[in-house]
Amino acid sequence: MGKRNWISVLAASGWLLLAPPSGAGELSAAALETAHEVTRSQASAELLRRPALRDLDEVLASGHINIGLYQDFPPYAYRDEQGEARGIDAEIGRAIAAGLGVEFRPFWIKPGSSLGRDLGNSVSRGHYLRPTQVADVMMRVPYDRDFSYMRDSTGEYINKSVVMFGPYQREQWDIAYDAGRLEGEVTLGSFRQQRIGAEYDTLPATYLTATMGGQLRDGVRHYRDVGDAFAAMARGEVAGVMAMRGELEHYLAQYPQHDFRLAEAVFPGISRQQWDIGMAVRESHRQLGYAVEAIVDRALREGSLGDIFQAHALVYRMPDFYAEILGQTE
Amino acid sequence: MTQSFPIGKLSRPFALTALALAISAQAQAVTFDDMLNDHLTTDQVVTNGMGLHGQRYSPLTTLNTDNVHQLRPVWAFSFGGEKQRGQESQPLVKDGVMYVTGSYSRIWAVDAYTGEEIWQYEARLPDGIMPCCDVVNRGAAIYGDKVYFGTLDARLVALDRETGRVQWIKRVADYQAGHAISAAPIVIDGKLITGVAGGEFGVVGTIFAFDAETGDELWTRPVIEGHMGYVYENGEAVENGITGGEAGLTWPGDMWQQGGGAPWLGGFYDADTHTLLIGTGNPAPWNSHLRPGDNLYSSSRLAIDPDDGSIKWHFQATPNDGWDYDGVNEVISFDYEENGSVIKAAATADRNGFFYVLNRENGEFIRGFPFADKITWAEGLDENGRPIFNPAGRPGNPADVADERGESVQAYPAFLGAKNWNPMAYSQDTGLFYIPSNEWMMDIWNEPVSYRKGAAYLGAGFTIRPANDDYIGVLRAVDPRTGEEVWRHENRAPLWGGVMTTAGNLVFTGTPEGYLKAFDAVTGEELWGFNTGSGVVGTPITWEMDGEQYVSVVSGWGGAVPLWGGEVAEVIKNFNQGGMLWTFKLPREYAQ
Numbered sequence: 015m016g017k018r019n020w021i022s023v024l025a026a027s028g029w030l031l032l033a034p035p036s037g038a039g040e041l042s043a044a045a046l047e048t049a050h051e052v053t054r055s056q057a058s059a060e061l062l063r064r065p066a067l068r069d070l071d072e073v074l075a076s077g078h079i080n081i082g083l084y085q086d087f088p089p090y091a092y093r094d095e096q097g098e099a100r101g102i103d104a105e106i107g108r109a110i111a112a113g114l115g116v117e118f119r120p121f122w123i124k125p126g127s128s129l130g131r132d133l134g135n136s137v138s139r140g141h142y143l144r145p146t147q148v149a150d151v152m153m154r155v156p157y158d159r160d161f162s163y164m165r166d167s168t169g170e171y172i173n174k175s176v177v178m179f180g181p182y183q184r185e186q187w188d189i190a191y192d193a194g195r196l197e198g199e200v201t202l203g204s205f206r207q208q209r210i211g212a213e214y215d216t217l218p219a220t221y222l223t224a225t226m227g228g229q230l231r232d233g234v235r236h237y238r239d240v241g242d243a244f245a246a247m248a249r250g251e252v253a254g255v256m257a258m259r260g261e262l263e264h265y266l267a268q269y270p271q272h273d274f275r276l277a278e279a280v281f282p283g284i285s286r287q288q289w290d291i292g293m294a295v296r297e298s299h300r301q302l303g304y305a306v307e308a309i310v311d312r313a314l315r316e317g318s319l320g321d322i323f324q325a326h327a328l329v330y331r332m333p334d335f336y337a338e339i340l341g342q343t344e
Numbered sequence: 345m346t347q348s349f350p351i352g353k354l355s356r357p358f359a360l361t362a363l364a365l366a367i368s369a370q371a372q373a374v375t376f377d378d379m380l381n382d383h384l385t386t387d388q389v390v391t392n393g394m395g396l397h398g399q400r401y402s403p404l405t406t407l408n409t410d411n412v413h414q415l416r417p418v419w420a421f422s423f424g425g426e427k428q429r430g431q432e433s434q435p436l437v438k439d440g441v442m443y444v445t446g447s448y449s450r451i452w453a454v455d456a457y458t459g460e461e462i463w464q465y466e467a468r469l470p471d472g473i474m475p476c477c478d479v480v481n482r483g484a485a486i487y488g489d490k491v492y493f494g495t496l497d498a499r500l501v502a503l504d505r506e507t508g509r510v511q512w513i514k515r516v517a518d519y520q521a522g523h524a525i526s527a528a529p530i531v532i533d534g535k536l537i538t539g540v541a542g543g544e545f546g547v548v549g550t551i552f553a554f555d556a557e558t559g560d561e562l563w564t565r566p567v568i569e570g571h572m573g574y575v576y577e578n579g580e581a582v583e584n585g586i587t588g589g590e591a592g593l594t595w596p597g598d599m600w601q602q603g604g605g606a607p608w609l610g611g612f613y614d615a616d617t618h619t620l621l622i623g624t625g626n627p628a629p630w631n632s633h634l635r636p637g638d639n640l641y642s643s644s645r646l647a648i649d650p651d652d653g654s655i656k657w658h659f660q661a662t663p664n665d666g667w668d669y670d671g672v673n674e675v676i677s678f679d680y681e682e683n684g685s686v687i688k689a690a691a692t693a694d695r696n697g698f699f700y701v702l703n704r705e706n707g708e709f710i711r712g713f714p715f716a717d718k719i720t721w722a723e724g725l726d727e728n729g730r731p732i733f734n735p736a737g738r739p740g741n742p743a744d745v746a747d748e749r750g751e752s753v754q755a756y757p758a759f760l761g762a763k764n765w766n767p768m769a770y771s772q773d774t775g776l777f778y779i780p781s782n783e784w785m786m787d788i789w790n791e792p793v794s795y796r797k798g799a800a801y802l803g804a805g806f807t808i809r810p811a812n813d814d815y816i817g818v819l820r821a822v823d824p825r826t827g828e829e830v831w832r833h834e835n836r837a838p839l840w841g842g843v844m845t846t847a848g849n850l851v852f853t854g855t856p857e858g859y860l861k862a863f864d865a866v867t868g869e870e871l872w873g874f875n876t877g878s879g880v881v882g883t884p885i886t887w888e889m890d891g892e893q894y895v896s897v898v899s900g901w902g903g904a905v906p907l908w909g910g911e912v913a914e915v916i917k918n919f920n921q922g923g924m925l926w927t928f929k930l931p932r933e934y935a936q
Contacts, residue, residue: 084797124474128803129795142429142907143479144471154798161793166807185799214602215629220802223597223634224743231634232597258799283743286793286800 065140065148070302073150078117081107082136082149085122088241089264089326090154093122102260103153105322106182106310110151113309121149129156130172138175138296150295151306157181157292157333176294180307181333182314183260183323186288187218189277190262191254192247200254200277202226208253209233211243217284218256225283240265248272260328267327290333315340372439374486376533380615389437389885392483392528393767397677398612400769400844402886406893407930408848412862412872414934415895419459423450423900423923430902431923432480432765434528434842434883436491437896443505444898444925445481445528449495452925453508456889459927463508467495475524476542477904482610482765483528483883485536487556494525494538502536502559512559516540516552523547527610530620531556532650537620539607549605549624553653565653567624568603569594569640575652584652587641594638604628605642609672609765614704616677616688619656620648621704623672623692630804632666633741639664643671645692645700647707657707661694662731666738667721667788668759669696674767677704680775680825691824693768693779695761696721700729701824713827715820716762717783718811720755742790742802752789758808759786760838760904767883769843769851774865776821776830778851780839783811783818784912808910816915819843819853821868831868837915840903842883852895854880856905856919860897860926878922892935895928 073079083091083103091101099107099120111118123136133152135141140148155178164172189210191200196208205222206229212218214236223231235252237243243255244265254277255262266274281287293310295303313319320330332340374390382388383395386404394400407415423431423446435444442456449467454460473496484493490502490511497519502511517523522542529538536556539549548571553562563584565573570591574581591600604627611622627635627642643662646655662669675692690704697716702709709729721738722731739753760782768779786808794803810816817835822828841854850871851863856879862872879901886895900922905912 087797090798124472125797127796128801129797132797143473143475156795156798156800158793158795161795164793187800216796217799217801220629220631220634220743223599224631224741228596228636235598236602284800289795289800291798 065145067148067296067299068150069299070305073302074114074116076116078119079111079114079151080119080121080149081110082121082123082152083107084125084154086239089260089328091120102322102326102328106313106319107151107153109313109318109322110306110309114305121147123149123152129161133173133176133294137294150299150302152294154291155294157290175297177297177300177303178292178294179303180310181290181292181335182310182319183291184288184331184333184337185291186259186331187256187281187284188259188262189254189256189279190244190247190266190274191277193273193275195250195253201279202230202281205230205233205254209235209251210254210256211235211237211246211252212256213237213239213243216257221281221284222256225281244269244274247274263328264326290335292333373488374438376487376531379487379531386888388439389435389887390486392434392436392485392530392610393612393674394844394885396530396532396613396615398674398767399676399678399772400767400842400883401771402844402846404846404886404888404893405848406888406935407846407850407886407895409850409864409871411930411934411936412848412850415862415872415874415928415930417874417926418894418929419927421452421454421459421461421925423447423452423925427479428900428902428921428923430478430480430881431898431900432482432526432840432881432883432903433898434483435885435896435898435925436484436486437885437887438486438505440889441505442896442925442927443484443486443491445484445493446898446923447479447481447900447902449479449481449493449497451481451484451491451493451503451508453491453505454925456894456927459925465501465503465508465510467497467499467501469495469497470519473497473519473524474522474542475526476522478902478907480526480903482526485529485531487531487534487536490556492529492531492536492556494527494529496524496526498523498525498540500525500529500536500538500554500559502556514554514559517550521547527608530610530613532613532620535562535650537611537650539610539622541606541608547606548601548603549607551607551622551648551653553650563653565648565655567605567607567641567644567646568600570600573653585654587655594640596635596637599629599635602628603639603642605644607646607672608670609674611648612674612676613650614677614690617647617656617705618650619704620650621675621677621690622646622648623670623675625670625672626662626665626668630668631742631802632664632738633743635664637664643669645671645675645702647704659700659702659707659709659729661692661698661700662696667696667755669694669761671695672765673761673763675702676768676770676777678770678772678824682825689824691770691777693763693777693781695757695763696731697757697762698722698725698731699777699779699822699824699827702729711827715779715781715822715829716757718756718785719762720785739788739804740790742804752787754785754787756785756811757782758784759806760784760808760908764840764904766840766881767842769845771845771851771865773847773849774821775823775825776865777824778843778845778853778865779820779822780841780843780853781818781820782816782838784816784838785809785811808908808912810911810915816912817855819851819863821851821865833863833868833870837879837919838905838912840879840881840905841897844884844886846886852884852886852897854882854884854897854899856881856901856916858899858901858919860884860895860899860928874926874928876922876924876926878924879919892932893930897926899924899926
């Protein structure tokens with residue numbers, strides 16, 4: 015029995031006799047028709063334990079969009095004390111929702127062991143415990159052709175069920191240091207004598223404990239997140255913190271009373287010192303991706319995207335793609 | 345929670361029915377003596393392991409190699425609901441009532457004669473749970489008038505055995521940090537002891553003991569060097585010694601602070617030495633090059649004083665683990681004679697492919713040998729049981745490569761281990777261990793492009809592959825005195841269920857293909873099989889009621905195997921999920 019038959023059988027048997035969505039009066043008759051279809055497909059998703067895989071029309075008709083955001087990840091996305099979604103990615107998500115004329119709904123993502131896993135759990139399949147819950151669009155997905163077209167040992171494209179698009183930021187590694195404790199030009203070598211902090215299980219943690227033949231290893235202190243590492247630097251526990259530049263700029267602004275600075279350090283041996291950040295949708299929902307990309311593209315060209323970063327104390331850095339067309343503004 | 349009181353068959357002795365129990369409100373309390381004698385008692389199963397030592401050996405002979413072909417189902421019980429996935433539980437039986445746990449932290453009391461439900465309890469799990477390896481539960485503990493089990497949100501729940509009503513619920517660890525409990529807890533002389541699974545990076549594996557009656561915390565013992573253990577006196581935490589003496593002996597920098605080592609499978613008890621024998625998980629971070637040193641006590645076996653959590657001895661199977669070889673597999677106490685004297689031994693079959701025989705009084709290595717067909721990470725064991733590493737068998741350091749994909753290393757066994765969680769059995773008659781094992785390998789390489797939480801990352805790629813074309817699972821009969829493999833039975837899919845053996849010269853285990861099978865314990869000849877309708881990844885038990893011998897096992901395919909792709913997925917892709925408790929018996933007329 016096909017999916018449509020299932021739905022009609024279930025509807026006929028009274029399973030899906032749901033009230034029309036509130037606010038239906040504001041919708042056209044055609045949209046209302048579609049809205050019923052959408053309600054049906056969501057209800058059947060619950061019954062059949064399938065992800066609610068919504069295309070652009072379904073998103074528009076439902077009146078809301080689920081924007082996938084990494085949780086507890088300032089300055090990009092986090093919840094404030096009232097539970098409201100805050101941060102740069104949340105604001106971009108609001109701009110996308112406004113551009114589509116729908117309500118913004120955050121879909122919180124707990125990061126897994128790899129991006130591939132996050133894409134599966136949050137966008138394409140749903141987590142096996144919550145298979146009906148997926149985001150329509152996921153933010154902060156690296157935009158990297160090598161990653162997008164990576165193949166497994168049998169030659170299959172690993173990330174074929176999603177499409178990664180819409181680069182909106184250039185990210186890079188850097189070190190923030192305490193100028194009260196380190197003088198002159200600060201490089202990796204400065205941390206032979208001084209301790210340096212990093213977030214657990216990130217590239218900085220791996221890199222710092224391995225680089226220079228392990229010379230820095232004993233001086234690396236591991237923290238739950240970059241915020242904790244900065245708090246440790248304020249206590250004098252470490253003289254520097256290695257992290258993403260966006261995170262460092264955010265926390266530098268949180269500690270104006272300290273003389274913390276960016277080192278503009280170079281990291282020999284790291285193949286990707288800089289990378290671009292974009293978004294992802296399901297491979298079958300490219301049309302939704304085009305609509306979202308158009309909104310973000312306009313915001314980037316008009317400068318409102320850069321304003322969001324500046325409002326969060328970050329210097330806006332365009333992704334490579336735009337820097338070539340528009341010229342780097344930094 | 346739902347409760348129902350079945351109408352028992354009045355034709356059988358009234359006092360033995362669950363109905364009678366429910367009315368009389370007087371189920372027999374389970375005592376510590378009951379548990380100490382569980383391996384000798386035939387009319388009940390009151391411990392995980394069919395004995396506190398975990399030998400899974402029944403002295404029953406009613407069912408044997410001559411009549412096992414007459415073993416037949418008498419009832420089946422569905423776990424119901426929409427929730428299926430892996431069923432890895434071992435049932436318990438007391439006074440005609442069976443206690444069995446299921447996926448998604450559920451537990452039932454069932455009439456052992458009829459399969460009718462007495463009560464059900466379903467833990468209300470929060471949305472945010474993130475168990476690493478399916479939503480399994482591996483069984484309950486019963487003691488006094490209560491039944492205990494752990495939940496996926498890292499709580500211990502104590503229920504009244506008769507009614508299923510909650511007596512207390514104790515939060516053991518924070519599920520939001522990735523903790524979960526899937527193992528059966530153990531009760532040792534009134535102390536309810538559990539480990540905890542998982543945990544985000546930055547967490548240290550810990551063993552917890554609670555007062556079984558009240559749920560009050562009694563002691564904690566972190567398993568990683570440098571962390572303080574505590575005993576609780578009148579609610580106050582009192583320091584009880586640092587694990588491993590001091591920090592930083594076998595770990596660089598501050599890495600001992602987040603060393604991993606989760607003791608996620610729980611332990612067994614040796615009454616002779618009054619010791620909890622429990623294993624620890626692999627160390628963190630996963631890249632072994634970042635933490636030169638042995639990284640104690642990760643991937644180890646620990647002998648723990650159940651009274652206060654002190655460590656009596658340790659044995660580390662995989663120092664500086666770089667292959668995900670958790671050391672959690674069960675340690676089974678057994679005695680054997682050598683040159684006229686009795687050796688108090690303990691045996692364990694590690695994920696890393698080696699079988700170890702230890703002196704359980706002091707942890708000294710007696711002997712060890714490979715039980716897997718092929719091991720590439722080590723060339724063998726030295727006289728102390730320490731592996732002789734093969735340098736070419738260790739995955740490269742991802743931090744060493746610039747742009748190219750690093751060299752791929754083939755490692756035998758795969759990260760899921762030559763033997764995983766599913767328990768082996770020891771026969772006192774044949775003197776053999778029956779090991780449910782798997783022949784698979786992995787390719788590990790450094791990922792050229794890898795991302796995590798919006799950032800570039802130095803990741804490793806790995807795939808798991810069968811080592812042979814036609815089988816992965818191997819049930820092995822191994823002599824712990826010689827290392828000889830006496831017989832083997834190969835199975836196409838990986839074996840993921842536990843093993844039981846009996847004095848009737850039988851060995852039982854299940855297969856992902858759905859069969860519960862019985863083998864001749866001496867020859868390995870397959871004597872009986874029954875297709876339960878879904879993969880069997882639980883552990884069978886046997887007992888007798890009214891002079892008839894019964895066998896029970898849960899059925900329901902799942903666990904960690906289907907969550908990993910690779911070429912193993914080809915073998916298992918058509919297996920359907922389930923959730924059913926099957927009970928068989930040998931009818932009286934076929935018993936000799």
